[in-house]
Amino acid sequence: MxxxxxxxxxxxxxxxxxxxxxxxxxxxxxxxxxxxxxxxxFAEGWQVYAANLMDPSTVHAIWLTSIVALIVVPINIAFGIAAAWAVARFRFPGRSLLVTAIEIPFSISPIIAGICYLLLYGRQGILGPWMQANDLQVMFALPGIVLVTMFVTAPFVAREVLPLMQAQGSEQEQAALTLGASGWQMFARVTLPNIRWALLYGAVLCTARAVGEFGGVSVVSGNIRGQTNTLPLHVELLFNDLNATGAFAAASVLTLLALVALVVKAVLEGRRGA
Amino acid sequence: MSQAAAPVRAKRVLPGFTLSLGTTLLYLTVIILIPVLALILKGAEIGPARFWAIVTAPRAVAAFQVTITAAVIATLFNAVYGLLMAWVLVRYEFPGKRILDALMDIPFALPTAVAGLSLTALFSANGWIGQFLEPQGISIVYTIWGVALAMAFTSVPFVVRTVQPVLEDLDPAYEQAARTLGASEGAIFARVVFPQILPAWLAGCTIAFARSLGEFGAIVFIAGNLPMKTEIAALLAFIRLEEFDYQGASAIALVLLLFALVLLVVSNRLQAWAMRFKGA
The missing domain is CATH 1.20.5 (Single alpha-helices involved in coiled-coils or other helix-helix interfaces)
Structure with missing residues (x-):
């Protein structure tokens, strides 16, 4: 040998x-x-493809998915920065437990997340009677879809920003404070520029995940065509309708978004390396 | 953890402790903790006898068996394929390497429903790939192999991305010493490299396994969802919900949650073990 x-x-x-x-x-x-x-x-040509995408229920699904992402991603960015700042810059009891808690959605199946929300806000759920008395609707409506997507995407930004903040240390921030900067000035002029690529990277991943979420959303949305049908759910609906070309047309929009996310990621990784 | 010294001193200087920790705790409580608690509370209402009856019913047992068997197949496949990918991407230079590396992010970025739709059509009896397998008597779609394929697709990056950084950071001195002493390349891999990446590899496989157990979107397309045959546990929970059998759904979901939390603890332990080999 x-x-x-x-x-x-x-x-x-x-x-x-x-x-x-x-x-x-x-x-x-x-x-x-x-x-x-x-x-x-594209098997049946451009015109069929365009007609499939222009179908009102497909247009509505694209619109709904965009709305969900536009609500979820900014909130997730704020949470991610807050969580990274708290964990990277301070020592407190339960700190490592907090890090594990942030990662929990990664290991819980989205479908379980959906069931959790249904058992909380659904008609038979813990808050169900109270919500009905106050005429609040979370399940089978936009708030439910948004909440479940927030659950599923919770770790995405925090996980990218935290290691970077830890690696950078706080010398620059302390220097800014010593020179008389207020807390928010320090944040806007030192912290944010330092973490901007990791932040953007996390936001891109979060967007891709939010747009593609399927299991959790399928539990809480109720699949109401033209109302609570997000784009991934719409793919399934078209597939079950035996409209394969339509399903693949809708899927191609999601695929394109995923590819854009990957290209942005590759560009950002180049920047971060530099 | 290595940053321990700086933050301790910084504690009194840096602002925003209450604001950032408060925001974090509020978000985690409202978005994650309370909903998960709702599942546990609802599950506790069922009572042990009824709970046991639900999760040991033949259809539920079959669903757990299908889920675990397919996840084991998918994880074994990814243990080999993921390790191979990590090795090839770290150790060799070849044209198209960066593209191959980027392709390993596709399963993360591509919505699982889209992956499921495409894999189903590809591997069906008249699909691009399925047409070559079917004459050999190999059926993928609507069998447990399809379930395993969907799981393998969605979870392979976990193995690659866990092993890759550890492999990159290995100290080449040990390998050079082994080579100088006349060890074959195979022996170097088995006795020098592999023991060092073992914890990371096991951690990656554990995460991939956990992810496979919980996968839903890709599987519902390819599995055919025949009760007792290709119905996975997550889908059975979903079906119970649609039948308004909330207890049935909660019991099955609780078992899956328990699996997930146990595997989370295991993979955290393994990763802590792996960190000792990284940059040491």
Whole structure:
């Protein structure tokens, strides 16, 4: 074995074999599904594709999904900054427990998150009677979709900003305070510029996740066509209607968003490295 | 943790402690803690006897079996494929390497429903890939293999992205020493490299397994959702909800929640162990 290892042809063969296997498997299970979405979406030509996207229920689904993302992502950014600041800059009892708590949504299935919300706000839920008495509707409406999406995406920004804040330390911020800056001035002129790429990166990931959320939203939305149907739910609806081309057309919009997110991520990673 | 010294001194200087911690706790309480508590409270109302009856009913047992079996298959596949990807991406230079690296983020970024839709069509009997498998007697769609495929797709980045940074940070001195002493490349990997990446690899596999147990969106398309055969636990909980059987749904969801929390603790332990090998 030892003499074989010294053989140069053998050591050159191994990397090629490994790279070859890695590339082939990735082509089959990652690249093929990606290409297939566009192939099927455009299978009947541009006009059918455009007509599928212009369908009122599809337009409504795109609109609803955008609204959800526009509400969830800014709130998530604020939460992410607050959580990272508290954990990176201060020591307090239960700090590591807090970090674990922020990560909880990563390990809980979105469908369980949806069930949790239904058991809290639903008609038979813990707050159900009170909500009915006050004529509040969370389930099967926009607030429920927003809340579940907030649950699912909670860790995204915090997880990107926290390690960076920890690595940067607080010297610059302390210097700003010593020079007479107020807390908010320090935040706007020192903290925010320092974390801006990680923040943007987290926001991009959060947006991708918020737009694509399926399991949790399918529990709380009630799938009311033209009302509480988000774009991923609409894909399923069209698929169950046996309108495969329509389903792939709707899916292609989501795929395009995912690809944009990945390109932005690649660009940001280049910046962060520099 | 290594930053321990600076924040301690900073505690009295930096502003925003109450505001940031208050916001964080409020958000976590309202968005995560109270809803999860609602599930636990509702689950406690069921009572142990009824709870046991629900989760040991034949259809529920079958659903748990399908979920766990498929998740084990998917995790075993990803343990190999994920490790291979991490190794290839860190150790070799080749054209298209950056693209291959970026492709490993697709399963994270692509909505699971979209992935499920596409995989179903690709691997069905007349699909691009399925047409070659079907004559060999290999059916993917509407079988447990389809469930496992959907799980593998959505969870592979967890293995790659956990192993990759540890592999990048390995001290090359040990490998060079082993090479100098005449060890073969295989022996170097097995006895020098692998023990160092083992904790990270196990952590990645644990996260991938946890993710597979909870996966829903990709699976509902490809599984066919036949009770007792390809129905996963998360879907059964969903069906119970649609039947307004809230106790049935909560009991199954609680079992899944328990799995998730146990696996979270295990993967945290493994990652803490892995950190000892990183940059040490």
């Amino acid at each position: 030892q003499t074989l290892a010294m053989d140069p042809t053998r050591t050159r063969m191994m990397p090629r074999l490994l790279i070859g296997v890695a590339v082939v498997v990735t082509l089959l299970i990652v690249v093929a599904p990606l290409i297939y979405i566009f192939a099927r979406a």
